[in-house]
Amino acid sequence: MAQLSDDCFAFGGPLMSVDDAVGLIAARVTPVQEIETVDLKNADGRVLAAAIAAPLPLPPFTNSAVDGYAVRSSDLSGGTEQRLAVAGRIQAGASAYAPVEVGHAVRIFTGAPMPEGADTVFMQEDVQLDEAGRVMLPPGLKAGANVRPAGEDIAAGTLALQAGQRLRPQHVALAAAFGLTQLEVRRRIRVAVFSTGNELVSPGAFRAAAQLFDSNRFMLMAMLRRLGCEVSDLGILPDDRASLSSALKQVAGAHDLVLTSGGVSTGEEDHVKAGVESVGRLVLWRMAIKPGRPVAMGIIDGTPLIGLPGNPVASFVTFVHVVRPTVLALAGALQEAPVPLPVRAAFAYRKKTGRREYVRVSLRKAADGALEAIKFPREGAGLLSSLVDTDGLVELGEELTQIEPGASVGFLGYASLMS
Template structure:
């Protein structure tokens, strides 16, 4: 398990900015060192443990990019078309036999290797047949056209996949193109998740009139699994300081991260702060973010602890900006900053300076065809429908005080956040 000192996240300043929080996480969380070998079919989403350099060039041989006729570059007609005798026929997967003779053309197909000496291919749509075994090639083609040289994509020995890379389907495809069947990856991060609060009951259990079905826990577990974590569902812990402290202590040694939702505010029945302090050390992050200011982070027996707000939208937003970078750092992944896409606002909004805010929006095409962000009509952090019925978040930085229609804003699609 990852082991951190009790003051690892200590921060004595005023309300912490989002950038400061991410910087502290990136600098102070130590990645797990254990690795495992997985097949290509199981590699998507995993964190590559060691870099891979190209063991062969891609493509491994010079080949035709089209169906057509291959010739020597010196024979390309200049000024007017010219007839060529056709000698040889090479299909994809077959070896070219012999070198092409000067003044001759060879019939080739997409992906087929070129005969020795050939370096230019005429597309079959651009030529005319001139009786059996002859073809008329037009003038003006650039020598070297329609050919994929060996190593054009990736030269041999080139660094191709970096250690710490979170593998995507296209990365897996590149490894397969190198002929690899297995990859060394970091082991999955083990995360314990539970909700807090007497007002919650798990779906499937009887619900009292004053209770809610727990939704945050399932949302957070789904997000963690998309990040490649092994997740332990610890259910719901009641609003009892001793029970919460005992639960935290029990799971710390067997997990790399403990994640809770609810109970991190300053009310009389918000017991997370006191419970964590009784079994470890906690710095209560008053992050300058809306929704989601009450976020707690600490250390319990060397294991990082994060407590998220109980409102679902606040829990979602703070997961993206606190839990996501923590998980990636623990997994040994290179932290990639979220890059908002610029588009036009179709709403007015006022906010406080010095605080980063996230607005739930839908995308639509404006009258001129440009994409516009349309604000969800309601703002409550407890509205699950506002996450379900929108396309993503508009990020408003600390220096922004108001937004007017037509102003350029930064958009983060939900798909880019996990």
């Protein structure tokens, strides 16, 4: 398990900026050290433990990029049509059995190795055969056209995949192209998740008139699994300090991260803060972010704990900006901050300085072809429909105080925030 000091997240300021929070996490969280070997077909989504240098060049041999006729460029005269006898035929997967002779062409197919001496390929669509079976080559083709040299993509010995790379299908494809069958990856992060509150019941359970079905826990578990975590569902813990303390103490040693939802505000019935402090150390972060200011982070027996707000939109936003970078740091993954897409605002908005805000929006294409962001018509961090019926978030930086229609704003799609 990750072992952190009790004061590693200590912060003296009244409000922590989003950038400060991410920087603190990246600098002070130690990745898990256990390494696993996985088959290539199971490598998608895992974090590569060691860098991979190209064991061979890609492509490994010089080959034709098209179906056509391979020739020696020295046989071509710049301004007139050439007619060359066709001597030989090379299919993909076959060896180039003989050099191409002076004044001759070789029929060749995409991916087939270039015969010795040939350095240019005419596409079959651009040529014709005469009655004698000679290929008629039009003028103007540059030497080297339609040929893929060995190592054109990646030279042997160069860095191909970095340690900490979260493997995606294209990375798996590259490893396969090198002939690798297994990869060394860091083990999956183990996260315990629970909600707090007597007002919550799990879906399928009896719900009293004054209770709500717990939605946050299922949202958070789904987001964690998208990050490749192993998730333990601890259910709903009651608003009781002793129960919270006991549960936290029990699960901390068996997990790399403990994640809670609800109970981190300053109300009389918000017991997470006191529960954590009775078995570990908690530094309550009041982040300069909206929605989601009340965020708690602490250490229990060396295991980090993050407490997210109970309102679902606030929980979603703070997961993206606090939990996601923490999980990536624990997994030894390279930090990949989502890059906002510039779009045009189709709304007006006012905000305070010194706080980063995230506005839920839908995208539409305007009459002039530009992408416009349409603000969800209602406010409120408890509106799940505002996450379901929109496409993502517009990020408004700390220095901004207002947005007018037509202004350029940064859009973060939900897909980029949950991958």
